[in-house]
Amino acid sequence: MIKSEVAKLPTRYGNFDIKAYKDGSQEHLAIMSKNFSDINTPIVRIHSECLTGDTMGSLKCDCNNQLNLALELISKEGGLVVYHRQEGRNIGLVNKVNAYKLQDEGFNTIDANLKLGFKEDERDYGAVGFILKDLNIKEIKLITNNPTKIKFIEDCGIKIAERIPAITEINKFNKNYLQTKKDFMGHIL
Template sequence: MNSETIIQSKIANLPSKYGKFKVKAYKDGCQEHLAIMSCDLFSLEQPLVRIHSECLTGDSIGSLKCDCSNQLDLALELISKEGGLVIYHRQEGRNIGLVNKINAYNLQDNGYNTIEANLKLGFKEDERDYSIIEFILKDLNLNEIKLITNNPKKIDFVRSTGVKIASIVPSITKINKYNKDYLQTKKEYMGHIL
């Protein structure tokens, strides 16, 4: 990522069903990301922060195959009440794209877990690049945060940026019969805290 090529929007108001937020967009190459901020973000010493990876099927359609929509809802509710930021990280399907994600779904329908499906399609288990996250955290002048996550890779990445993590807030949501194996794979193979 070349910070000189990042295009940024101005900050705008975004009233939502969760409350009133401010938003700012960032464009890095072909990908556009969104910072969804509580109105008091800049006055908080340790704001809540969630790095939410895009999941069109979960976030928009309410797919039960994952816990993405529930995690996004939880984060938006928390920052609405306690203050903070959700970075909507637009790297669909662990950054393999929507078409490949649906192909991975097909493989999962045939017995593969999420990691095996990605590998069978020729990808790593997780193709996400978090470099834009560092840029956003620094652009918003965040030095110390409470990170909402279950993902140890996101914890390690944030620590590598020099942003202090005051605490980890687990993002625990309900298990259902469709996402049970998915969550078990995240726990066993990816080290997620569930």
């Protein structure tokens, strides 16, 4: 894994420090509050890349809202967002758009991935584990609804002092998506 130096990132949420990590062809980002190194139990969000949501504000998902929630929280209370660059649950942007087309035809998010020949979730969190270890994380307050991320953190030997729900606005475009995550992926919503 290749690491960058730490750089400053002023944002509309406040001033952060950032550090990039390269794992094969994927590059991930650690976005840290200015007081990050002084906090024993930081707030942490593992945020999986969603170009359509994070950049374009897609209403089909809750990704942009969850990222904004996390950045606001860590700006105020201190912590870290690991921006995990595995687009579309790691099926890539082209396949994600193809999955969107299948969702337009009535498939849910899981069935669309399966129809395209993928597992319901292709993500690998190995790079996240490396980043957390590199940043000397031992105990966190985890922002997530995803039981897979909770298990991953526990398997890394990191104590979860608190789970902070990432509950955001439901709309007519993401209602079925969120229901599928709850019913079939065990998300805590």
